[in-house]
Amino acid sequence: MKYTPEYVSLRGVEKAAVLFLCVGEERGSELMSQLDEAEIQQITQAMALLGTIPASAVEEVLVEFQAGIVGASGVVGSFEIAERMLAGFLPKQKVGEIMAEIRGPASGRNIWETFATLNEQMIHTYLSGETDQTIAAILSRVKPDVAARVMPLFERDRMTGIVGRMIALETLPRFSVEVLEETLEKDFLRSVSRRTGPDPHQRIADMFNKLDSGLFEEISGTLAAESPQAFAAIKQKMFTFDDLARLDQNSLSRLIRSAEGPVVPLALRGAKKGIRDRFIEALTVRAREMLLEEMAALGPVRARDARDAQDKLIDLANDLARQNIIRLPSEDDPLLTEGEF
DSSP states (O other): OOOOHHTTTHHHHHHHHHHHHHHHHHHHHHHHHOOOOOHHHHHHHHHHHEEEEOOHHHHHHHHHOOOOOOOOEEEEEOOOHHHHHHTSSOOOOHHHHHHHHHHHHHHHHHHHHHHHTHHHHHHHHHTSSSOOOHEEEEEEETTTHHHHGGGGGGGGHHHHHHHHHHHHHHOOOHHHHHHHHIIIIIIIIIHHHHSOOOOHHHHHHHHHSSHHHHHHHHHHHHHHHHHHHHHHHHHHHHOGGGGGGGSSSHHHHHHHOOOOHHHHHHHTTOHHHHHOOOHHHSSSSHHHHHHHHHHTTOOSOHHHHHHHHHHHHHHHHHHHHHTTOOOOOOOSSOOOOGGGO
16 A cells, blocks of 8 residues: 555644544543553654645554544644643643743753753862752753763762662652753853854864865965964964874874765875874784875875865864863873974
């Protein structure tokens, strides 16, 4: 049987929502009263976000559930219809809580998304001053991988206590979640935003990182003469392909292993000898042989392709550093001299 695209795209809970909409608000309320709270919330959310479903897809849903109905008319799901159906069997306050959870607030969702993007050390520093119960409530709201990175930063006894509270934690009332969100927004995220807001020097440094090295050298003299302090600050923030040679051996080896396809051999074909040798030295004997074979097999390469590959390695290094998988070189790390090239 060939199904319509609209039907194929429907998830199970969305098909259930279609059925509830087909039977109408009164009967739908009776049926929904037999479900538990988690099921009610899932179906209500699907119903609220369903939008317009064409009659052909509705018919296919009904056939799948052996309803024996053909030629059904389309249905429309909305927040208002879902709310009225809930009101048929739930107290007004409970309806309000479920709909508030489904609707958002959008700002609340953004707060948790922003919070989850922060460095785990920064999150840990902020949470360290909170009670274990508050920490448990906050970490239970973020993505598991974020909580997993933050949790080991606490002392063992405190970490155990926090996990215990997370296990025992029941679903938070909406007003408690809103208090948490308001506190995070006011006391933490705003101050972080002020400290880590857009840095014009960093933006320009990132641009220079992507600029052709020859062109950068051409304009450097003029920029250094016209804006010596600003240009010096920008250069300190730059992280170029040559800087990868200052990675410690473990970090450089991990970077090479994390790169996909011909990125490394292609990048090294356009690198200075000293940089190329530094990459090769970070590998095992067998890995060195394989890399050299891959470089030789590439044949002639365009300078632009080599530069693009180098940019990909820079981006990869920054990504790995943000995940604390590798350590980027600091200003105090030694630089390679021209003689080493």
